[in-house]
Every structure is written in C-alpha cells, then in structure tokens.
Amino acid sequence: AQTVTQSQPEMSVQEAETVTLSCTYDTSESDYYLFWYKQPPSRQMILVIRQEAYKQQNATENRFSVNFQKAAKSFSLKISDSQLGDAAMYFCAYRFLFNNDMRFGAGTRLTVKP
C-alpha cells in the first residue's frame, strides 16, 4: 500500500523568508501524481501545486515550487517570500495514475512570523 510521510509536524518561517516542507512516499508504481494541499484555519482544502511523475521538470506556481526526486521518492515544497497568508496546514498527497484513491500525509503546520 502506498504511504505518504511528512516528518515535520510543525515548521515556522519569518515573513519574506523561504521555507521548505518535506514529504516522502512509498510506492511500487511508476506512473502517479503528487500534490500539495493547503488547509488554512477555515479548513477549506486548497490545491497548491501538482506534479506528474513522468515529468522530470519540477512544477512551479508563483512563489511555490517543488523538488521532485523520483528515485528517492521525495517531494518537497518550497515557499519563497513567505506571507502571513501562507500560514496553514500543508498536506502532501499521492495518487496512482489509474485510480482516484488519494493518500495523504499527516500534515505540516506552518507558522509565519511577522
């Protein structure tokens, strides 16, 4: 069974600085997708970024980028120029290509200090 591990229960960053959240996953499949979701205090889950495993190029979305290391089964999220609104729980998720069963990590709570 696929598992997703987020080893940092909590992280903090100074406003305008950069922070990296870690995620590792375990799978025997070669075709899959990886996602980072943000859950602010409102508890609404918001997609931050997605990565297709067949793409070697790391995905970027404005201030958010990933470091995808397929061989190491690692998928970290880098947030640049951190803003107060980035404070939230961040969940890493894995989905196999041929089904919709998505697996989530336990989450990392990010605090942004002014």
Add this chain to the structure above:
Amino acid sequence: DGGITQSPKYLFRKEGQNVTLSCEQNLNHDAMYWYRQDPGQGLRLIYYSQIVNDFQKGDIAEGYSVSREKKESFPLTVTSAQKNPTAFYLCASSPYSGTAYEQYFGPGTRLTVT
C-alpha cells in the same frame, strides 16, 4: 459558481443516533469521496464512488454508510456503530481517473457526538 457544498457546517448529535452528512457538487464530476480528519492523522478515506449506484469502502468504512443515487449527491451516514464519530468530515470530487486532476474539496462538516 461551480463547487461542492456540505451541510451543515456544525452538527451535534447524541450518542446512539444515526446522522447523515450532506454533500452536493455541481462540477459534473464522476467520482466523489468522503474523508475523516482527526488531529495529527491527516485525511483518511471512508468511502468513495466512481459512478452512480456504485461505491467502495475506504480504509475506515466501519460504522459508516453511503449512497450514490445521483451524480451530484453523495450523502454519508454515521451510524451508532461508529465507535468514535466526533471528527471533521470532508467531501471531495474529481473527474474520473486517467488524468492529473486533483480532488476538489467541500468546506467540511464538524460532527460532535456526546
């Protein structure tokens, strides 16, 4: 506006009572999901449905039941058999598998059973 609605936002029940959580989507998505979120455990899959009149158990289906009579609706019933029903419940939907589509989430329902 297209989206997923869950009602109510907060729900209170007495122990021993069944309770049904509503989930409606107007995104024309084929697949729908129910997750349970507890502190420190991320999201755990309860049930999912890929098409109308068909659904599958997730990792923690015991004590829960679902129906999928319409594409737009996927209600979850928390039965009295669920030993620890107090939690935050999230409904999600996605287009059918085979693409990089993420899951879209509703705002959630906080269920408290006393």
